[in-house]
Amino acid sequence: MSLEIDRRRALAAGMCAAIATHAPLAANEGDNVNDSSTYCAMAMQLTARSLERLPDAAAARAAMLEHIAEIEGQIRTSAIFVAQYSGKPVKLVVLPEYLFTSYPGRISIPDFAARVGWAADGPEYAALGVVAERLGVFLAGNAYETDAAFPAFYFQTCFIVAPSGEVVLRYRRLLSMFAPSPHDVWEAYLDKYGLEGVFPVARTEIGNLAAIASEEILYPEIARALALRGAEVFCHSSSEVGSPLATNKDVAKQARAFENLAYVVSANTAGISGTAMPLNSAEGNSQVVDWKGRVIAQSGDGETFTAFAPIDLATSREARRTPAMTNYLARQRPALFAEAYAAAAEPFRGPDGMMADGKPAIPDRDYFRRAQEEVIERLVKAGVI
Secondary structure: OHHHHHHHHHHHHHHHHHHHHOOOOOOOOOOOOOOOOEEEEEEEEOOEEOOOOOOOHHHHHHHHHHHHHHHHHHHHHHHHHHHHHHOOOEEEEEOOOOOOOOOOOOOOHHHHHHHHOEOOOOHHHHHHHHHHHHHOOEEEEEEEEOOOOOOOOOEEEEEEEOOOOOEEEEEEOOOOOOOOOHHHHHHHHHHHHHHHHHOOOEEEOOEEEEEEEHHHHHOHHHHHHHHOOOOOEEEEEOOOOOOOOOOHHHHHHHHHHHHHOOEEEEEOOEOEEOOOOOHHHOEOOOEEEOOOOOEEEEOOOOOEEEEEEEEEHHHHHHHHOOOOOOOHHHHOOHHHHHHHHHHHOOOOOOOOOOEEOOEEOOOOOOHHHHHHHHHHHHHHHOOOO
């Protein structure tokens, strides 16, 4: 018994020392930490904080930087435990959707952009870069981002920060009920960023990483477009209802995984604080899904790191390169559906809906509902619904 107590004390002392010295995370001694094909990914289930009750933009920005500083200790302590438990280093950490701000609600687009929008070269990304560098991990998350090319706009953006501190992936959400999309300023967006900027894939030493935002997991086209560009691991930042029943998003996470032979690392919020909504309305069920569509780790409720699992890229890559009925990615024929999609496009929302006289035009909040009502009306007239 005394030996076990001594062992636990030594482990705890080592964890505390690592936290105190900001040492990069590693696995147990003797593990091959340079083996990039097998490592642990961890979905951090943390509480999002609404900033709507803060008095001004300065207070909101101070709160975001303070929150970023807080998560370093949470990630470090959690990742040390995971490495000790599994024997594999944590190299990928996924944070929930809009963790540092919550959602905009009825705040106007320009006001929300000015209050909490992150600039690509702003202090928030710089602070996250320091966290990723200190921990030696790829850090994926989600925020609202401004862009000098589209003044007073914001785009909901999924990002991946490398251990170097550099932002190596920036994906702007394409399908959203109440937020601007690159498709709303399409021609100007393509001129600036190209298709690679619409469907980015980061080719890294831990695999080809891509990001999917929140309910976009429900749309197979987004994951497939990323997989066709090489994505092997989908980082899914979400804020959703957790349930003991299989939700639409839970079903979709498994489907996106097996149909693309890719991993899904999905981080949900542990509730949203600072709003009138009951705290725990959007929490639970963060998970890791393997390339066969199996949930291999899943969290319960509350703030937790327990959705962690090994990512075995050697096995998934072998499956992608093997002729088989289960190789759904290689069996796909994109050209088969291109004409059908093009023929069906007319009733739906087209590109450049927020452009006027060649310039971005900021809509009011009711625009989004009106736009969908118009689509429904056209679909009815076309006999689609």
